[in-house]
Amino acid sequence: MIGGISTVVKRIMDHMSLVEKTLEAFNEVLRQYLKEDMDIDELGGLMKLVHDLEGQADDMQEEATESIMHSRLLPETKVELMRLVDRVDGVANKAESIVDHVFLFAHLKFPEDMRGQLAQIMEITVKQMKSAKEMVKFLFEDFKKAKAKAEEVDDLESEVDGLERALIAELRRWDVSIAEKYVYLNFIEKLADISDALEDVASVVEQIIAIRQI
Amino acid sequence: MKFPAWLKSYGPLSSGLYLGWALGTNDAANVFGTAVATRVIPFLWAGVSILIFATLGAVLEGYAGFQTLGRFGAMTPWQAFWIALSAALTVTLMTYLGLPVSTSQAIVGAIIGAGAVNGTLDLSPLGKVVISWISTPIGAGAIAFLLYFILKPLILKFSRGLFWWDNFIFWGLLIAGIYGAYSLGANNVANVMGVFVNAKVVSPFMGALLGGLSIGLGALTYGKKVMETVGEGIVRLSPYTALVVVLAEAITVHFFAVVGVPVSTSQAVVGGVIGVGFVEGVNRIDQQTVKKIIFGWIGTPTIAGLLAALIMFVVNLAR
Structure with missing residues (x-):
């Protein structure tokens, strides 16, 4: 009864690959941004790459949604998969929104140790994205493995959470104006939001599996 | 006024065909309600499946029920017409009033009511019939309880991700629905x-x-709305438990088709729902449900019986 399933899987996974590439490009943006001797031209090029990849991910999201709609999956499954693809796309959107933030607040200068922690957040998030991609692949093949990967995504989010709290505590001790603190806080929170968005993807997968548990 | 010979011979069948059509519209929901209400199976597939398999069930296994109902006493063609009409009117009236109704219980009540007025009544098969009615929800509950445990390890062993699950639910509900349609025809054609x-x-x-076709046509022409309404009640179950309930109902109703007693598919569904509720630790039985079942056993045949007796009395007077 199920038609076009291989197309559905391919498009969902292609979409995830583009979101993963967007995150990797964004990681490069962050690296450049956190450098003492930031190269503005290179940063600009990387920022453009993030925008381009996010745009490609949007296009692929449409194609994936289209293939889901025209497949012969059960209506409930279609709705769940469209929600999943939408949440995955939200991850790329979060990364793109920080690029805009970087563009607006190019002068943000974090101290050395905080820069390390910010870079670490992004390294973990990229790792989390790889786990999320495997999780979605397993969702189509094996619920147990998908569930294990979802737990991995959740655990990585907890690590990011810990780093975020440490950064905010550090920020509290800074001797800068409230307005400046707010801008720095906003940046830290936005960065950690990408990990939260990936946790949301894991939650959708966990829900899909949970309602199919006997 | 002179009626054509074919009308004299086959005219009485009209009330039976109407009763079959009404039965099809109502009971279709008990076999394909979940699948259609959740849009897992398109209504047309469900309707055509009921038409084909209810007819097949009726033709292959419907005869035992004919014999049981025949034992309540002999009747003329036009007495049969009035009895079927009384049952049909009872079903229509009670459906209109929103009261629980079973065609099986209505027709037995009508036969008894008419037989009492005509003096042809034989109550010897009544014990077997009543025991079967009471056993229907209990049996369906027990079968649902067992099926839940038997199928669970099999499914967990073979479960392979989202698309496997989609296929399983689709084919499971389709096959259970087809079996349910077959059982419906085999049991309720009587x-x-x-x-x-x-x-x-x-x-x-x-x-x-003819009986199987009338049931099938009822489901196909007017079953959609009832399937969507009644189906929603069962939809609150998970797809797996809904599948178990439909299978338990089909097995129970099929069993009573072999025994030769028409029973209520709705009461079998209620029994199945209670059975899976026991496994899941959910109390799905409330006083209202129990009242509805007991009303089905006592109220429906009483109303149909009184109506048939009244009609038969008037008809006998007018002759």
């Missing part, structure tokens, strides 16, 4: 055509064929 076979208006084969 309600529709039993009195006419007994009155020798039609042969058992022709009765089974």
Whole structure:
């Protein structure tokens, strides 16, 4: 009864690959941004790459949604998969929104140790994205493995959470104006939001599996 | 006024065909309600499946029910007409009033009511019939309880991700629905055509064929709305438990088709729902449900019986 399933899987996974590439490009943006001797031209090029990849991910999201709609999956499954693809796309959107933030607040200068922690957040998030991609692949093949990967995504989010709290505590001790603190806080929170968005993807997968548990 | 010979011979069948059509519109929901309400199976597939498999069930296994109903006493073709009409009117009236109704219980009540007025009543099969009615929800509950445990390890062993699950639910509900349609035809065709076979208006084969077709056409022409409404009640179950309930109902109703007693598919569904509720630790039985079932056993045949007795009394007076 199920038609076009291989197309559905391919498009969902292609979409995830583009979101993963967007995150990797964004990681490069962050690296450049956190450098003492930031190269503005290179940063600009990387920022453009993030925008381009996010745009490609949007296009692929449409194609994936289209293939889901025209497949012969059960209506409930279609709705769940469209929600999943939408949440995955939200991850790329979060990364793109920080690029805009970087563009607006190019002068943000974090101290050395905080820069390390910010870079670490992004390294973990990229790792989390790889786990999320495997999780979605397993969702189509094996619920147990998908569930294990979802737990991995959740655990990585907890690590990011810990780093975020440490950064905010550090920020509290800074001797800068409230307005400046707010801008720095906003940046830290936005960065950690990408990990939260990936946790949301894991939650959708966990829900899909949970309602199919006997 | 002179009626054509074919109308005299086959005219009485009209009330039976109407009863079959009404039964099809109502009971289709008990076999494909979940699948159609959740849009897992398109209505047309469900309707056509009921038409084909209810007819097949009626033709292959519907005869035992004819014999049981025939034992309540002999009748003429036009007495059969009035009995089927009384049952049909009871079903229509009670559905209109929103009261629980079972065609099986209505036709037995009508046969008894008419038989009492005509002086042809034989109550010897009543014990077997009543025991079967009471056993229907209990049996379906027990079967659902067992099926839940038997199927669970099998599914967990073979479960392979989202698309496997999609296929399993689709084919599971389709096959259970087809079996349910077969059981419905095999069991309930006696309600529709039993009195006419007994009155020798039609042969058992022709009765089974016409009865099965009328049930199927009822489901196909007017079953969609009922499937969507009644189905929603069952939809609150998970797809797996809904599948178990439909299978338990089909097995129970099929069993009573072999025994030869028409039973209520709705009460079998309620029994199945209670059975899976026991496994899941959910109390799905409330006083209202129990009242509805007991009303089905006592209220429906009483109303149909009184109506048939009244009609028969008036008809006898007018002759």
